[in-house]
Amino acid sequence: MIGRLVPVILFLALGVLLAVGLKIADHKTEIPSPLIGKQMPEFTLPVLGQPEVMVSHEELIGTPFLLNVWASWCVTCRVEHPVIEELARSGLIRVVGLNYRDEEADAQAWLARFGNPYALNIADITGRTAIDFGVYAAPESFLVDPEGNIVFKQIGAVTPEVIEEEIVPRVREWGKGP
Amino acid sequence: MLPELGQIALIGALLISLTMGTLPLIGASNGNQKLMRVGQTGAIAQFFLIAFSFVILTWAFVVQDFSVEYVARNSNSLLPMQYRFSAVWGSHEGSLLLWELILCLWTFAVAIFSKKLPDDFRARTLAVLGWISAGFLLFVIFTSNPFGRLIPQAVDGLDLNPLLQDPGLIIHPPMLYMGYVGFSVSFAFAVAALLGQQVTREWVRWSRPWTHVAWAFLTLGIALGSWWAYYELGWGGWWFWDPVENASFMPWIIGTALIHSQAVTEKRGTFRNWTLILAITAFSLCLLGTFLVRSGVLTSVHAFASDPTRGVFILTYLVVVVGGSLLLFAIRAPGMVQGSNFAGLSRETLILLNNLLLVVMAAMVLTGTLYPLLLDALDAGKISVGPPYFGTLFALLLIPLAVLLPFGFYARWQEDSLKRLLGELRVPAFAALVGGVATYFLLPTAGGWGVAGVAGAFWIMASCLRYYRERMTANPGQRPGRGETGMIIAHFGVGLFLVGASLTNPVSSEKHLRMVAGDSFELAGYNFVFEGTRGVRGPNYVADEGEFIVYKSGKRVTSLYPQKRRYSNGQVMTEAALDPGLTRDLYVGLGEALNEQGTAWAVRLYHKPFIRFIWIGALLMMAGGFLAATDRRYRRPVSQKAETRPTDANLAEAPA
Numbered sequence: 118m119i120g121r122l123v124p125v126i127l128f129l130a131l132g133v134l135l136a137v138g139l140k141i142a143d144h145k146t147e148i149p150s151p152l153i154g155k156q157m158p159e160f161t162l163p164v165l166g167q168p169e170v171m172v173s174h175e176e177l178i179g180t181p182f183l184l185n186v187w188a189s190w191c192v193t194c195r196v197e198h199p200v201i202e203e204l205a206r207s208g209l210i211r212v213v214g215l216n217y218r219d220e221e222a223d224a225q226a227w228l229a230r231f232g233n234p235y236a237l238n239i240a241d242i243t244g245r246t247a248i249d250f251g252v253y254a255a256p257e258s259f260l261v262d263p264e265g266n267i268v269f270k271q272i273g274a275v276t277p278e279v280i281e282e283e284i285v286p287r288v289r290e291w292g293k294g295p
Numbered sequence: 296m297l298p299e300l301g302q303i304a305l306i307g308a309l310l311i312s313l314t315m316g317t318l319p320l321i322g323a324s325n326g327n328q329k330l331m332r333v334g335q336t337g338a339i340a341q342f343f344l345i346a347f348s349f350v351i352l353t354w355a356f357v358v359q360d361f362s363v364e365y366v367a368r369n370s371n372s373l374l375p376m377q378y379r380f381s382a383v384w385g386s387h388e389g390s391l392l393l394w395e396l397i398l399c400l401w402t403f404a405v406a407i408f409s410k411k412l413p414d415d416f417r418a419r420t421l422a423v424l425g426w427i428s429a430g431f432l433l434f435v436i437f438t439s440n441p442f443g444r445l446i447p448q449a450v451d452g453l454d455l456n457p458l459l460q461d462p463g464l465i466i467h468p469p470m471l472y473m474g475y476v477g478f479s480v481s482f483a484f485a486v487a488a489l490l491g492q493q494v495t496r497e498w499v500r501w502s503r504p505w506t507h508v509a510w511a512f513l514t515l516g517i518a519l520g521s522w523w524a525y526y527e528l529g530w531g532g533w534w535f536w537d538p539v540e541n542a543s544f545m546p547w548i549i550g551t552a553l554i555h556s557q558a559v560t561e562k563r564g565t566f567r568n569w570t571l572i573l574a575i576t577a578f579s580l581c582l583l584g585t586f587l588v589r590s591g592v593l594t595s596v597h598a599f600a601s602d603p604t605r606g607v608f609i610l611t612y613l614v615v616v617v618g619g620s621l622l623l624f625a626i627r628a629p630g631m632v633q634g635s636n637f638a639g640l641s642r643e644t645l646i647l648l649n650n651l652l653l654v655v656m657a658a659m660v661l662t663g664t665l666y667p668l669l670l671d672a673l674d675a676g677k678i679s680v681g682p683p684y685f686g687t688l689f690a691l692l693l694i695p696l697a698v699l700l701p702f703g704f705y706a707r708w709q710e711d712s713l714k715r716l717l718g719e720l721r722v723p724a725f726a727a728l729v730g731g732v733a734t735y736f737l738l739p740t741a742g743g744w745g746v747a748g749v750a751g752a753f754w755i756m757a758s759c760l761r762y763y764r765e766r767m768t769a770n771p772g773q774r775p776g777r778g779e780t781g782m783i784i785a786h787f788g789v790g791l792f793l794v795g796a797s798l799t800n801p802v803s804s805e806k807h808l809r810m811v812a813g814d815s816f817e818l819a820g821y822n823f824v825f826e827g828t829r830g831v832r833g834p835n836y837v838a839d840e841g842e843f844i845v846y847k848s849g850k851r852v853t854s855l856y857p858q859k860r861r862y863s864n865g866q867v868m869t870e871a872a873l874d875p876g877l878t879r880d881l882y883v884g885l886g887e888a889l890n891e892q893g894t895a896w897a898v899r900l901y902h903k904p905f906i907r908f909i910w911i912g913a914l915l916m917m918a919g920g921f922l923a924a925t926d927r928r929y930r931r932p933v934s935q936k937a938e939t940r941p942t943d944a945n946l947a948e949a950p951a
Contacts (some may be wrong), residue, residue: 121568121624121625123623124572124575124576124621124625125618125621125622125625128579128617128618128621129614129618130612131665132610132614132618133667134665134669135610135613135668136610137587137668138668139606139607139610190837190861190863191863193451193453195448195450195451196450196451218861231709243888243890243891290313293916
């Protein structure tokens with residue numbers, strides 16, 4: 118009888134281990150992007166449509182902004198677009214576009230068709246800078262404070278709730294949105 | 296409206312499964328025929344309800360109903376039609392529904408094909424399957440409803456994970472689940488036998504064909520997964536000891552042990568408890584695999600959908616099902632008096648050794664898979680146990696398995712002499728020597744493991760062939776049946792697998808390099824010329840496609856077109872190009888563009904000899920399993936008691 122209980126006991130030990138594992142896994146999902154609270158990555162990239170004009174991360178520091186990673190081939194970006202436009206129109210914060218792995222002509226046509234909410238659009242044709250930002254798919258958005266630190270990251274489309282709960286309180290704290 | 300009907304069907308199936316889990320058990324305990332028959336009716340009704348809800352989910356994908364959240368998350372308007380079907384199981388909710396559908400299919404099959412079983416036994420088996428289904432349906436309905444609505448409806452979907460947009464992934468999950476879930480039948484037979492205290496030899500004979508079929512499906516599922524990882528992940532490897540792969544491999548190993556142990560129990564009446572515990576373990580490992588994959592406890596390249604809260608539910612389910620059945624085993628397993636005795640050297644001993652080696656192997660994989668979790672739990676840092684651990688231990692355990700395998704073929708039940716066995720095995724030993732020496736001289740890069748592997752493979756294959764010839768020349772009445780032929784084919788497959796597995800790694804050559812259009816590179820006698828790239832457009836992706844022309848001694852062998860795809864949801868995927876061959880694969884993967892103009896590319900070239908042997912071997916194992924399941928013996932009615940002491944004649948007929 119005792120011998121036959123061995124499988125049960127072994128299994129219960131395994132069950133305890135798995136339960137502990139679940140607790141850890143629960144924790145894991147709460148770990149934010151490693152870039153949060155850090156200075157944004159360095160880059161020097163051309164402005165979309167003006168290949169001769171270069172813009173670097175340094176020039177963006179000073180005024181907070183939302184860096185919105187988008188592309189003309191990205192369907193979700195189109196869904197997100199009205200929200201971004203609304204945000205830009207509200208004047209709450211400057212919205213900077215990072216055009217991600219796109220063709221210039223496609224990107225221009227897209228902006229012409231759906232509207233251009235961006236104060237500035239940076240062209241990241243190779244996606245190199247996006248990698249530094251930890252982007253793995255468009256759309257993603259990064260909220261950058263006046264000192265150039267990334268304070269919040271949104272994976273997937275920005276929604277009115279995200280603006281209300283994550284972006285507005287932070288911008289209010291900085292006191293003076295443009 | 297339709298998705299709601301699908302949901303109602305799920306709830307209806309849950310009610311039926313709960314009825315199936317209770318009424319037939321009551322009927323079996325007091326001999327009430329009416330209550331026992333609820334099992335069959337329930338199994339059939341349950342199957343049609345789940346099939347109905349599965350069809351509804353599929354339909355939502357086909358017509359692109361983006362008001363269903365699951366559809367919106369896992370497809371989009373550009374997704375080609377064939378992938379709309381496979382997208383149904385492309386993520387968590389749908390794959391659980393597929394799991395449940397296959398469970399109902401197996402239960403349905405048991406209800407149909409078990410007319411010869413005693414009523415009470417059949418009722419108990421179906422009741423156990425009913426409980427398994429009820430638990431799973433609760434899981435689906437409360438944590439993973441595939442029919443949840445998205446309000447307001449999405450404009451377009453997010454698209455299916457591009458890794459899953461591949462023909463291999465259309466059939467891999469269903470086949471794997473057929474295997475995984477198929478072990479629920481062996482499990483239900485074992486639990487029913489324990490409940491009714493009917494652990495007899497007939498019991499094993501009833502459950503054997505089910506085990507064979509489940510095992511054959513699992514073999515196919517794993518082989519397809521390996522093949523998919525080989526060409527789709529673009530790493531050129533065929534097995535990564537990834538937690539998800541391990542999760543399917545562990546039940547396979549224990550299932551293999553179970554098949555062998557069932558053979559002994561059926562033929563000789565011994566190993567009864569061992570067979571019971573293996574049947575319980577095989578299915579437990581399938582559930583554990585589901586838990587590991589679905590809970591996010593382990594990180595893996597395959598972790599497509601994971602969610603810790605769901606993990607709590609599966610863990611509870613796991614504890615109830617496995618803990619409960621093991622406890623039942625502790626209380627109800629038959630006493631020590633069982634079966635015929637056997638000597639130190641006999642087929643029984645050899646199969647016992649086979650079982651011990653396989654169980655150690657499964658324990659090794661389990662330990663390696665859970666070790667990082669254990670360290671994490673003890674806060675001892677994060678590590679990942681990689682191929683060095685698994686590969687080395689696996690190879691070490693494979694040696695005694697391969698060496699002993701032909702002995703198991705030739706050894707007689709009960710008692711045998713080493714002298715006679717060695718005499719029988721002279722020819723295979725000679726074949727092994729020839730194979731090893733030939734490898735040593737013809738493939739100088741094969742190394743010790745390669746030579747040993749080929750020698751072992753020849754040793755196994757030669758004994759299969761010789762044994763088959765010997766058996767075919769026996770008296771007509773004693774010629775091998777399908778069971779025995781299946782056994783021989785499967786073991787021959789083991790030999791072929793061994794050739795591939797031991798030669799591919801040491802003999803392969805690979806090169807990662809930067810290539811500009813016009814560049815060429817010579818690898819293993821093949822000259823790869825890079826002709827440049829061009830843009831191509833697929834239904835839901837755009838891609839850079841490279842063109843490589845391959846020459847061997849000046850003659851053109853083939854053209855390969857690897858792609859770097861960018862899907863409409865932004866994911867980037869490498870689509871490797873292959874030229875398959877029996878003795879070698881040529882494989883080209885396109886990496887990143889190395890300059891802005893896109894003229895220079897990171898390229899990976901591979902020459903992979905004998906890799907096809909791995910999958911051909913696995914397919915033979917599968918074929919053997921299916922063939923053995925159709926043996927005439929399993930169709931014999933129960934009334935015809937076959938419990939007479941085996942004579943030498945029907946011993947020879949007995950496959951191991």
